Amino acid sequence: MTFSVWLLVCFCGLTLGQEGLPQTEVASEIGSCFPDMCKFLKEFGAMKAKLETVETNLKEKTLETKLKETESQILVLKEKEAKPLKVAFSVGLPGDTAIGPVNLLTTLVYKRVITNVGNAYNQLTGIFVAPVRGMYYFSFFYHAGGYQPVNLFLMKNNEYILASSDHMTLFDGADNGGNAAFLELQQGDQVYVQLKANTHVWGNSYTTTFSGFLLYQI
Numbered sequence: 001m002t003f004s005v006w007l008l009v010c011f012c013g014l015t016l017g018q019e020g021l022p023q024t025e026v027a028s029e030i031g032s033c034f035p036d037m038c039k040f041l042k043e044f045g046a047m048k049a050k051l052e053t054v055e056t057n058l059k060e061k062t063l064e065t066k067l068k069e070t071e072s073q074i075l076v077l078k079e080k081e082a083k084p085l086k087v088a089f090s091v092g093l094p095g096d097t098a099i100g101p102v103n104l105l106t107t108l109v110y111k112r113v114i115t116n117v118g119n120a121y122n123q124l125t126g127i128f129v130a131p132v133r134g135m136y137y138f139s140f141f142y143h144a145g146g147y148q149p150v151n152l153f154l155m156k157n158n159e160y161i162l163a164s165s166d167h168m169t170l171f172d173g174a175d176n177g178g179n180a181a182f183l184e185l186q187q188g189d190q191v192y193v194q195l196k197a198n199t200h201v202w203g204n205s206y207t208t209t210f211s212g213f214l215l216y217q218i
Contacts, residue, residue, distance in 0.1 A: 001179075007175075018206060031054065034131065038088045041169050047076055061095055066165035071111065075151075079135070084216075085132055086117050086118060086214070087117060087118035087129065087132075087136075087213060087214035089114075089115060089121040089182055089211065090114040090209065090210075091110035091111075091112060091113050091114060091116070091123065091210050091211070092112040092114060092208065092210075093108060093109075093110050093203045093204065093205060093208040093209070094111050094204075094205045095203025095204070096202075096203060096204055097203050098144075098145060098201075098203070099202070099203045100148070100195055101197075101199055102195055102197055102199070102200070103198075105195070105196060105197055106197075107125070107126050107127070107155075107192050107193070108152075108193045108194065108195055109125065110193075110205075118131060118214075121198060121212075125192075126192055127190050127191070128190065128191045128192065128212055129188060129189070130160050130185040130186065130187055130190075130191070132217050133185065133204065133217065133218045134185060134214050134215065134216055135182060135184055135215040136182070136183050136184075136185050136187075136212055136213065137180070137182050137183075137212060137215055137218055138154060138183060138191055138210075138211070138212040139181075139211050139212070140154060140164070140178055140209065141176070141177070141178035141208065142164065142176065142207070142208045143176050143201075143207035143208055144166065144201050145167075146168070146169050146171075146174055147169075147171055148198065148199065148200045149166065149167055149197050149199045149200075150164075150166045150177070150201055151164075151196035151199040152165070152177075152193055152195055152201065153194045153196065154179060154181060154191070155192050155193070155194055156185070156191055157189060157190055161183065162179040162180075163179065164177040165199075166187065174202075176207070177190070182216065
């Protein structure tokens with residue numbers, strides 16, 4: 001029971017207790033026992049109305065704050081849509097010497113970074129990691145001596161996608177080759193180039209290269 005209801009009950013009880021008295025006497029008794037009752041009830045009602053107004057204002061401010069936060073998040077998303085993600089890299093294999101023949105399948109680490117927009121290519125591992133789901137384009141080219149076989153693979157995660165190779169010949173001084181592909185990648189997919197066991201490639205950052213870029217997001 002609230003305090004205001006309790007006051008009304010007490011007031012009604014006093015009124016019922018005075019039913020046997022004339023109206024003038026009842027009014028006189030109430031006025032003498034509770035001279036400030038009406039004034040108090042009015043002040044209490046005004047205080048309650050003020051509290052309700054304050055509570056309503058607080059709720060409105062909370063809703064206004066949430067609306068502003070939502071508007072800010074929408075603006076950020078719109079800015080991202082207006083500025084599509086840019087991803088492009090082109091790297092070369094340094095050394096100016098033969099790499100291989102190797103005993104095991106080896107991931108080539110292209111350490112000369114020509115460009116790496118978006119930093120999706122890791123020059124320490126030789127692996128490109130897709131930052132978003134989308135359609136990508138990749139290419140790789142090589143230079144090698146003709147006295148050893150060449151066999152390179154374009155890899156997606158652990159899957160063979162493309163190959164470029166040449167046989168060993170005694171009369172061929174040098175070999176050049178490459179390949180390219182469009183790949184649909186999920187975020188986090190890895191793309192890299194591997195050298196097959198018992199083959200070699202010439203380390204030259206101007207002729208043995210690996211490149212790729214994001215065409216569009218999906």
